[in-house]
Amino acid sequence: MAIVELKKAKKSYGAVDIIHDVDLRIEDGEFAVFVGPSGCGKSTLLRMIAGLESVTAGEISIDGEGVNHVDPSERGVAMVFQSYALYPHMTVKENMSFGLRIGKRPKAEIDERVAVASRILQLDQLQDRRPSQLSGGQRQRVAIGRAIVRNPKVFLFDEPLSNLDAELRVATRVEIAKLHESLGNTMIYVTHDQTEAMTLADKIVVLRKGRVEQFGPPLELYENPDNVFVAGFIGSPKMNFFNGTVEKSGIVRVAGAEFPAPFSAKTSQPGSLVTIGIRPEHFDRDATPDATIDVLVDFVEHLGGTSFIHGRLADGERIIVERRDVGDLKSGKSIKAGFKMKDVRAFDAAGLRIR
Amino acid sequence: MLLPACAIVAFFLLLPFVLSFPMSLTNRRLIPRPVRFVGFDNYIQVLTDPIFWRALFNVTYFTVLVVPVQCGFALAMALLINQKIPGRNFFRGALFLPAITSIAVVCVIWGTLFQYPTGPLNQIIGFLTFGLAGPIDWLGNPNSSMPAIVLLSAWQAYGFQMVVYLAGLQGIPGDLYEAARLDGASTWQRFRFVTWPGLRQTNIFVIIITTIQAFKLFTQVNILTQGGPRDSTVTVVQYMYSVGFVGQKLGLASAVAIILFFIVLVISLVQRAVLRDPK
Numbered sequence: 001m002a003i004v005e006l007k008k009a010k011k012s013y014g015a016v017d018i019i020h021d022v023d024l025r026i027e028d029g030e031f032a033v034f035v036g037p038s039g040c041g042k043s044t045l046l047r048m049i050a051g052l053e054s055v056t057a058g059e060i061s062i063d064g065e066g067v068n069h070v071d072p073s074e075r076g077v078a079m080v081f082q083s084y085a086l087y088p089h090m091t092v093k094e095n096m097s098f099g100l101r102i103g104k105r106p107k108a109e110i111d112e113r114v115a116v117a118s119r120i121l122q123l124d125q126l127q128d129r130r131p132s133q134l135s136g137g138q139r140q141r142v143a144i145g146r147a148i149v150r151n152p153k154v155f156l157f158d159e160p161l162s163n164l165d166a167e168l169r170v171a172t173r174v175e176i177a178k179l180h181e182s183l184g185n186t187m188i189y190v191t192h193d194q195t196e197a198m199t200l201a202d203k204i205v206v207l208r209k210g211r212v213e214q215f216g217p218p219l220e221l222y223e224n225p226d227n228v229f230v231a232g233f234i235g236s237p238k239m240n241f242f243n244g245t246v247e248k249s250g251i252v253r254v255a256g257a258e259f260p261a262p263f264s265a266k267t268s269q270p271g272s273l274v275t276i277g278i279r280p281e282h283f284d285r286d287a288t289p290d291a292t293i294d295v296l297v298d299f300v301e302h303l304g305g306t307s308f309i310h311g312r313l314a315d316g317e318r319i320i321v322e323r324r325d326v327g328d329l330k331s332g333k334s335i336k337a338g339f340k341m342k343d344v345r346a347f348d349a350a351g352l353r354i355r
Numbered sequence: 356m357l358l359p360a361c362a363i364v365a366f367f368l369l370l371p372f373v374l375s376f377p378m379s380l381t382n383r384r385l386i387p388r389p390v391r392f393v394g395f396d397n398y399i400q401v402l403t404d405p406i407f408w409r410a411l412f413n414v415t416y417f418t419v420l421v422v423p424v425q426c427g428f429a430l431a432m433a434l435l436i437n438q439k440i441p442g443r444n445f446f447r448g449a450l451f452l453p454a455i456t457s458i459a460v461v462c463v464i465w466g467t468l469f470q471y472p473t474g475p476l477n478q479i480i481g482f483l484t485f486g487l488a489g490p491i492d493w494l495g496n497p498n499s500s501m502p503a504i505v506l507l508s509a510w511q512a513y514g515f516q517m518v519v520y521l522a523g524l525q526g527i528p529g530d531l532y533e534a535a536r537l538d539g540a541s542t543w544q545r546f547r548f549v550t551w552p553g554l555r556q557t558n559i560f561v562i563i564i565t566t567i568q569a570f571k572l573f574t575q576v577n578i579l580t581q582g583g584p585r586d587s588t589v590t591v592v593q594y595m596y597s598v599g600f601v602g603q604k605l606g607l608a609s610a611v612a613i614i615l616f617f618i619v620l621v622i623s624l625v626q627r628a629v630l631r632d633p634k
Binding site for chain 2: 050051052071072073074077078079081082083085086087088089098099102103146150
C-alpha cells in the first residue's frame, strides 16, 4: 500500500506538451479514477506512473520514494491493460505466474500466490487454458489475477472494461469495486466513461488537454464543479447550459425570463455574460419550485423508469429535462420545467464557476 | 477475369509439371528421336548413380547450413530495422537491396571477394589475424567451397525472409512487451517469452520456404564452381541440368525432377508437422 504523489509532472514529445505540470496526491488505499475525453492525457499519466513513459520534468513518487528513474518492475505497480495483454502461448497459470517465475521465486510461493489470486477471481477451473480458449470476461479476470499475484503496492487499470459488452462491464465494475474493498490497495483507474468514474472512485481526477481540471470525491465534483468542463463531463445526460446576462440587483436573464442570480452580487458586474447550468435530473423534483422555464418539446425519449424530454427554450437553446411521468407528451407541445435555485450553477465567460 | 492468368499458369506451370511424370518413364532425349517406354529404368539409373547421392548429400549439407544462417541473419536484421532508429527507412531499403540484385551479379561480386590468394576477403582475414590465418582458397578447396556458397547465398536471399520477419514482429501487440516489462522481464526474456513465441507462425513459413529454396540450389554453383572442386558443390538441380541439357537425356532428367519433388514434399510435410503448434 502506498501514497502516489505527482509534483509538477510533465511530459513532452519534442515541442509538444502532452501533460502540463500535474500536481496530484493519491492517498494510501484510495481508489483514484482519471477521467476525461480521449486525448486528454489520462492514459499517458497512468503510463508515466507505471514507468512505461518517461517523465520530462517534475517528479513522481510512490510510497515516498522518487521513481522517475526506477524500472517499471521495481516500482511496486501492476497494470491491467485495455487489451488484457495476456501472453497468448501461455496458460492461465503460466500467465499469472510469469513475473514470479522470471523473478526466480520459490515454486511453493508461486503456487500459493497463484492459488490465492485464482480463488479470489474464480479462475481455479481455468488454470490450464490458454487466452484464446477464454471469453472476454475470463481474460479480463486473468489480467487482474496476474496483477494480484505480483502483490503490488499500487494497481493501475488502463480502461479495463472497454472491450467488454455492456452487461459484463457492469458486473466487472462491481467485481473491481469489491476487489478494492477486500485488498485495500491504492488503485488508479483510467476511463473515459464518467459512470465508471462516479461508481468506482474515492477520488475523481478530471483531465483535459493534459491538465487537471478538478479532482475530488465524485459527489463533490457533481455538486460543486469548478468549471463548465467538469460540470458538463460529470453527469449523464450532461448538464444543460444556457447563456445568461447579469441584470442589476442580482437578477439573471435567461431566454427572456428573469431569475435571482445564484451567486453573490459582488462576483459579477451587471451586464456581464454568464453561463447558467442546470442538470436534467434537477428539474421538476419539487412540488414548489423556486422558478420555472418554458420548454418547447422536440421529442421524448422513454427509458421506462424515467423519460428525457428534449426541447428548446424561447431563444432556441437546447435543453434536456428528465421526468418520471410524462403522460402522452408529444413534440410541439410546451411545458414548464421547474427547479430549485440551489441546483443552479453559474459560470463566467471564461467558463469558471462563480459562487 | 482470372481466365488469362489461369491459362498461363496451367500452360507453363501445371502442364510441364504433369507431363514430366510420363516423360520420366521414357527414354526421351532433347533432340527429336523415337521415344520408347522404359518403365522405371530412369529411376533405377538415377538412384544407383553415386553422383546423384553426392548431389543429394551436398544439397542437404547446404540446407542444414543455409537455413539457420540465412533465417538467423534475416531475423537479426528484422529486429534491428524494427527499432525506432533514425534513418530507419534508409536501412530497410539498403538491407533489402541484395534481394533484388540478380544472383548472377551477386556471384560475380562474391567471386571477386573470394579470389585466391589476394581477394578482398583473404586480405581482410590476413589483416585481422596479423597474417596468422593464411589465405583461403574459398571456392577451390572442397572443404570451404560449400560454406562459401552458403555465405553468398544467405547474403543474397535474406532480404525476403527479413521482410517476412518484420511483418511478423509488427504483428506482435506492443502492450505484451509492456506487460513483460512490468513483470520484470529483461530484454532477452522479452525476446524469449514474447517475440519468439509470437513469431511461431512466421518461423514455420520462413523455414519451410527457405528449405525448399535451398534444395533447388543451382545458379550460384553453376556460375562459380560447376559442381567442383571434386564434386563438393554438385547439387540435385545441377545434376538434373547436366543430365538433361548437357547429356540431353530429358527422360532421365525428368526422373531426377520427380525424385527431388518428392524429397522436398516429404521434408516440408515433416517440418510442418514438427513445427506446428502442439495444441
